[in-house]
Amino acid sequence: MHAKTNPLATHSPAMLRGLCRAGQFTGQTAGLGQGHVQANLMILPAADAFDFLLFCQRNPRACPLIEVLEAGQFEPRCAPGADIRRDLPGYRVFEHGVLLREVANISDLWRDDLVTFLIGCSFSFESALIGAGIRLRHVDSGSNVAMFKTDIACESAGRFHGNLVVSMRPVKSRDITRAVEISGRFPQVHGAPVHIGHPGAIGIGDLALPDFGDAIALHDDELPVFWACGVTPQNVVQTSRIPFCISHSPGRMFVTDLHNS
């Protein structure tokens, strides 16, 4: 079994961002970007920025911060020349906790009081797992990772409250110890698993019905391994009915110039 070859796999981060900016790429970014760090996006008005920054500080596994831009700025230090308003494959716009629409760029929505948060993404440790010989079948099959809402409450901060979202990867029993050790070395991208083995124990009813991404069946010699997921902020802004925010579309990340190593 071979991984599907993505024709964009050899593009640099800057080339990928350029395609997004030109409206020529709206797909998922898993496996793209030549091993550079990919980031979840959350954009909030300055009035909510302190509470959300505090939420991230209190929930570092779900929301490991890569960079926070100052109000109105849209060129991050982790990707000089980039424009956060146009260089992702897709965005989601929320008002009062309701997903209003998905769009390809947010230039027309930009305001000088908007604060951009870039949050670590588990795509970054996946390459380390693969490098250690741990197969990740959603990568092999070119599908999106399966993500689930849990009943694990995050630490709240100001008006931000809600439950943790996790990503699930089937891991062979014999590989689980190493998967824990390896991912634990990446605290900036969610770190070690939050749960192994019993989906029901963290409020997940049916592994065949992920809340985001694509379902993946377990094989007999595998256990489900759950990691904190950068989609958590999207769940939290919905639960908390935050007046206005913009996120990336799940699986469509911002590709930075930072190296995973």
Place this chain on the structure above:
Amino acid sequence: MHAKTNPLATHSPAMLRGLCRAGQFTGQTAGLGQGHVQANLMILPAADAFDFLLFCQRNPRACPLIEVLEAGQFEPRCAPGADIRRDLPGYRVFEHGVLLREVANISDLWRDDLVTFLIGCSFSFESALIGAGIRLRHVDSGSNVAMFKTDIACESAGRFHGNLVVSMRPVKSRDITRAVEISGRFPQVHGAPVHIGHPGAIGIGDLALPDFGDAIALHDDELPVFWACGVTPQNVVQTSRIPFCISHSPGRMFVTDLHNS
């Protein structure tokens, strides 16, 4: 040579805080608190809280966050029952970057919009150094650690900008490798040294004239080792002429219930 015995050395954190609250202890906290984490304090109005939280996020060595309280709250999670307004040995009040006065409690200055930041302190890794057989002469002699302003610029955030403050400890040449390794294991309390050996290279003119704390002479077999210091925020609010803030008095920390281990 034996360390001076402090009659408060056997007091629990709660007992020490109670003495502060009763106005019966206004001294330095180095070596006190039975190995519990001690914290630097910075209190700012909500209007400046996002910028300062971002400053801490961008300067984690100087400002490793232990806890951030929500606006108006004064009982931290790291010390249930404590009152941040009364339970430190001493406070400093700044207006527009000028130190106005030092006081024993700040109850009369409290406002509902004040946000409290607790920042890690190198006292926490000192016990690990001592445990590894590395002598710290300022601890042996019961004096305060020597602290210096440097010419190393912090990453600015909003209106907060300024230079790093470091603490200096003389370390025997043969112990320096271990001192780096051991302190590097404590990223929540400043981590590994920022400089070793040449004070002039980081803008320090004379080791005999510390900006804060007590001078300590180098012995022939020692090098000066410099760690990022939690007094940095006090330097930054002065440089940045922040309208209003309250800090701890240098060396007079908040003793939490958290264990250093």
